[in-house]
Amino acid sequence: MKEILELLENDARISTGEIATLTKIPEHKVREVIAEAEKKGIIMKYKTVINWDKLEAEHVYAIIELKVTSEREVGYDAIAERIARFPEVISVRLVSGDHDLSLLVRGKTMKEVAFFIAEKVAPLDRVQGTVTHFILKTYKQDGDILLGKEESKRLTITP
Amino acid sequence: MIADKVKRIPPSGIRKYFEMTVGMEGIISLGVGEPDFVTPWSIREACIYALEKGYTSYTSNWGLLELRNEISHCIASDYNVRYNPENQIIVTTGVSEASDLAIRAIVNPGDEVIIVEPCYVSYKPCVLLAGGKPVVVPTDLCNDFKVVPERIGEKITPKTKAIILSYPNNPTGAIMGKKDLEGIADIVKDHDLFVISDEVYDKLTYDGTHTCFSSLDGMYDKTILLNGFSKAYAMTGWRIGYAASNLEVIAAMLKIHQYTMLCAPITAQMAAIEALKNCREEMLSMVREYDMRRRLIVKGLNDLGLDCFEPKGAFYSFPSVESTGMTSEVFAEKLLKEQKVAVVPGDVFGDAGEGFIRCAYAVSRREIKEALERIGEFLK
Ligand SMILES: Cc1ncc(COP(=O)(O)O)c(C=O)c1O
Numbered sequence: 001m002k003e004i005l006e007l008l009e010n011d012a013r014i015s016t017g018e019i020a021t022l023t024k025i026p027e028h029k030v031r032e033v034i035a036e037a038e039k040k041g042i043i044m045k046y047k048t049v050i051n052w053d054k055l056e057a058e059h060v061y062a063i064i065e066l067k068v069t070s071e072r073e074v075g076y077d078a079i080a081e082r083i084a085r086f087p088e089v090i091s092v093r094l095v096s097g098d099h100d101l102s103l104l105v106r107g108k109t110m111k112e113v114a115f116f117i118a119e120k121v122a123p124l125d126r127v128q129g130t131v132t133h134f135i136l137k138t139y140k141q142d143g144d145i146l147l148g149k150e151e152s153k154r155l156t157i158t159p
Numbered sequence: 160m161i162a163d164k165v166k167r168i169p170p171s172g173i174r175k176y177f178e179m180t181v182g183m184e185g186i187i188s189l190g191v192g193e194p195d196f197v198t199p200w201s202i203r204e205a206c207i208y209a210l211e212k213g214y215t216s217y218t219s220n221w222g223l224l225e226l227r228n229e230i231s232h233c234i235a236s237d238y239n240v241r242y243n244p245e246n247q248i249i250v251t252t253g254v255s256e257a258s259d260l261a262i263r264a265i266v267n268p269g270d271e272v273i274i275v276e277p278c279y280v281s282y283k284p285c286v287l288l289a290g291g292k293p294v295v296v297p298t299d300l301c302n303d304f305k306v307v308p309e310r311i312g313e314k315i316t317p318k319t320k321a322i323i324l325s326y327p328n329n330p331t332g333a334i335m336g337k338k339d340l341e342g343i344a345d346i347v348k349d350h351d352l353f354v355i356s357d358e359v360y361d362k363l364t365y366d367g368t369h370t371c372f373s374s375l376d377g378m379y380d381k382t383i384l385l386n387g388f389s390k391a392y393a394m395t396g397w398r399i400g401y402a403a404s405n406l407e408v409i410a411a412m413l414k415i416h417q418y419t420m421l422c423a424p425i426t427a428q429m430a431a432i433e434a435l436k437n438c439r440e441e442m443l444s445m446v447r448e449y450d451m452r453r454r455l456i457v458k459g460l461n462d463l464g465l466d467c468f469e470p471k472g473a474f475y476s477f478p479s480v481e482s483t484g485m486t487s488e489v490f491a492e493k494l495l496k497e498q499k500v501a502v503v504p505g506d507v508f509g510d511a512g513e514g515f516i517r518c519a520y521a522v523s524r525r526e527i528k529e530a531l532e533r534i535g536e537f538l539k
Contacts, residue, residue: 151197152194158177159280
C-alpha cells in the first residue's frame with residue numbers, strides 16, 4: 001500500500017499498469033488498493049504541482065501569522081475553521097511558537113491580499129494580531145526544487 | 160620506451176565505445192557504470208564545511224580514525240564481522256586502489272589468480288601488472304552467472320594464490336547466496352588460497368540478502384574485503400573506498416599505499432564519515448528506486464524478445480542478444496548508430512560475456528522507457 005501511495009504522490013498520472021511493473025504487485029490488486037484508499041479518504045485528490053512564477057505573476061501569495069485566543073471546549077478549532085472557509089485561504093495550520101495560526105493566502109494583487117486580511121481576518125473576535133509576509137520567490141515546494149533539477153555530469157560510457 | 164608489461168595489456172574495450180559516443184547528440188545511455196543520482200546533499204555539505212574549517216591536509220596513511228571506526232561499526236552491524244579500526248582497515252582512493260593494493264600485496268611473479276568472468280574490467284590488468292597470471296573461470300546463464308565451485312576446482316594448480324570474487328556482479332547483476340559461497344570457501348580451505356572479495360555493490364541487493372565472504376566459517380583470515388562509497392552513496396567522483404583483512408595483509412597493503420598514494424583525500428574522507436553516520440535512509444531510498452527501475456527494464460527487455468536474466472543486485476541488466484543473430488559488438492554498435500542508445504557489449508567484461516549486452520538501469524525511469532522504445536524500433 002505504502003509503495004503504491006508513494007508512487008502516486010510523486011506522479012499522480014502514473015498508470016496502474018506501470019505501478020504493477022514497478023512494484024510487481026498484480027495490476028488488479030493495484031486498482032483495488034487505490035480504490036480502497038480513495039474510499040477511505042487516504043487519497044484525497046490528484047493535483048498538479050505548477051510553477052506559477054513561470055507565467056508572470058498570476059497570483060501573489062502571503063504567509064500570515066495570526067495570534068488568536070483559544071475558546072473553552074473548542075480550543076482553536078472554531079476560529080481556525082471559520083478562517084479556513086474563505087476561498088482566499090490556501091492552508092491553515094496551528095503552530096507552536098510566538099503565534100498560533102499560520103495561513104497561506106492567495107490573491108491577485110498584494111493590495112487584494114492586504115485588504116482581505118484587514119477586512120475579513122483581522123476584525124474577527126478572537127484574532128489579536130496579524131503579521132503578513134508576502135512571498136517573493138519560491139525555491140522549493142512540496143519536496144520539489146523549482147530551480148531546475150540537478151543532473152549528474154557523468155560521461156556517456158563508464159566501466 | 161614503454162615497459163613490456165604495460166605494452167602487453169590490451170586497451171580498455173569500454174574506452175572504444177566511449178569514443179564512439181563523443182560528439183553525438185541525443186544519446187540515451189544505458190552504458191554508465193555509476194549512479195545517476197548526485198551525491199546526497201548532506202554529504203556534500205559536510206565536505207563544504209570541512210573545507211571552510213580548513214581541512215586540507217594529509218591524513219594518516221591509514222585514513223582518519225573516525226572514518227575507520229564508522230567503517231568497522233558498519234561491517235560489524237551489517238555482517239557481524241569484526242575488524243579492528245586501529246590496524247585492520249585501510250582507507251583507499253576507491254575500490255580501484257584497494258583491489259590493486261590487495262593484488263600487489265599477495266601476488267608473486269608467476270602466481271596464478273583466478274578471475275571469474277564476466278567481471279569488472281580492472282582485475283585482469285592489475286594481476287598482469289603485478290606479474291601474476293590471470294586464470295579465467297567463466298560463468299554462464301544456466302547457472303544464473305554464479306560461479307560453480309567445480310569450475311574453479313578444475314583450474315587450481317600449485318601456483319594458484321587467490322580468487323577474485325565480485326558479487327553482486329558487474330556486469331551480470333548476479334548474486335551468490337550463503338550456500339553458493341560456502342562451496343567456494345571449501346575450495347579456499349582445501350588449497351589454502353586467498354579471496355579478494357569486491358563487495359562494492361553489497362547494499363544494492365534486491366532479492367535475498369548479501370553475504371559477506373569473510374563472515375563465512377573459516378574465511379575471516381583468508382579474505383581481503385573491499386568496499387567503498389561509489390555505488391551505494393552515489394560518490395563515484397570522490398574516490399573513496401576501503402579494504403579490511405587480517406593484520407598481516409593490511410600491513411602489507413599499507414606499505415604500498417603509503418608510498419604510492421600516501422592517503423585518500425581528506426575531503427572525501429570527511430564526506431564518507433557523514434555518509435556512514437547520517438545517510439543510511441537516503442541510501443536506502445536510492446536502492447528502492449533502483450529496484451523499481453530494475454523491474455521496469457527487465458520486463459521491458461523481455462517483452463521486446465531480448466531474454467533477460469533477472470538481476471538480483473548492482474544496477475545492471477544483462478540481456479542476451481542471441482535471438483537477433485548479432486554479436487554483442489555488432490548489436491551495440493548498430494544500436495548506437497541507428498537509435499542512439501548506448502549499451503556496453505558483454506564481451507568487454509570477458510569472453511563469457513559474448514552474446515550479451517550490459518544495460519545499466521542507473522538512469523531515470525523516463526529514460527529507461529525511452530531507451531526501450533528505441534530498442535524496440537531497432538529490433539523491427
Ligand atoms: C565491481 C566493481 N568494483 C570496483 C569498481 C570501482 O569502484 P571505485 O569507484 O570505488 O574505485 C567498480 C566500478 O564500476 C565496479 O563495478
